[in-house]
Amino acid sequence: MHKYLVVSDTHGRDQNFYDVLDIEEPVDGIIHCGDFEGSEGKFALAANCPVYFVAGNNDFFSDLNRELEFELDGHTFFVTHGHHYYVSMDYESIRSEGIARGADIIIFGHSHKPVAKKIDDVYLFNPGSLSYPRQEGRRPSYLVLLIDDEGQVEYEIKYL
Template sequence: MKIGVVSDTHMMKKFIDKSIPYLKECDLIIHAGDNFSDSKYIHNETNVGIMAVKGNCDFDNVEDELLFEVEDKIIFLCHGDKYGVKYGIDEIEQKAKSVNADIVIFGHTHIPLNIEKDSILYLNPGSLSLPRRVNYKSFVIMDIKQGQINIKEIRL
């Protein structure tokens, strides 16, 4: 399954639009918050199913965390602000272990991250609008096939 992973789009449609051709090719899109309304826009532009949570800049009455399964992998999705991700992954790591997650997807820092620790993949796609510590806007295409996870960072 091909999954587009975006975060921290911050209602900047001119940058979101650059990701649309890639996201149209996906089977699922995941949005890790800021701004939740952008997930609706992306869905309307791609017609691809989307899983999305609200971030610290969102006021929508929607979930701020989701736990779901894709291709036998348990994915924990949140924005990350409630787990102090700007200061490291210790808190989100505890949550991941408590819910038996295989993959943790979050945003908030606007900094791309792709690391594996104790057999859990921690993935932050960076930001499509306001990147930090890197000089490019980014998102991720994650491909899960036969239990194997392949991550491709797309830089805009």
């Protein structure tokens, strides 16, 4: 079983990231969907695993890619911040883009609201925000993604 920590929208308020890392370690990878506001280097150093980081709309001076496509555990991932796909309105644009790229796991941030759903054979994940949550209750959120050796996917939105 491989375990991935998925976070987003930390906006320079880093302590919750370190707290979540302490709670969830060991992990096999960390996916951050952007809006670090300068913390990406510190986060990469704190991780004891591979990192998959993309820049968000507030990462003005970041050298990070805006989008990533990669394979893990038999799945094709498409990771982006989401603002170019209007994710604050609906998920159809980002879902269509991910499918066009051959992805079956699409991960994004930007809206600060957690989403975890499967539509047909495609997973849509938004971990919400660790710093400025906007969903009802406004608790900082993140996602834990588990993929077993047969490629079966389990996931859970968690809250601090």
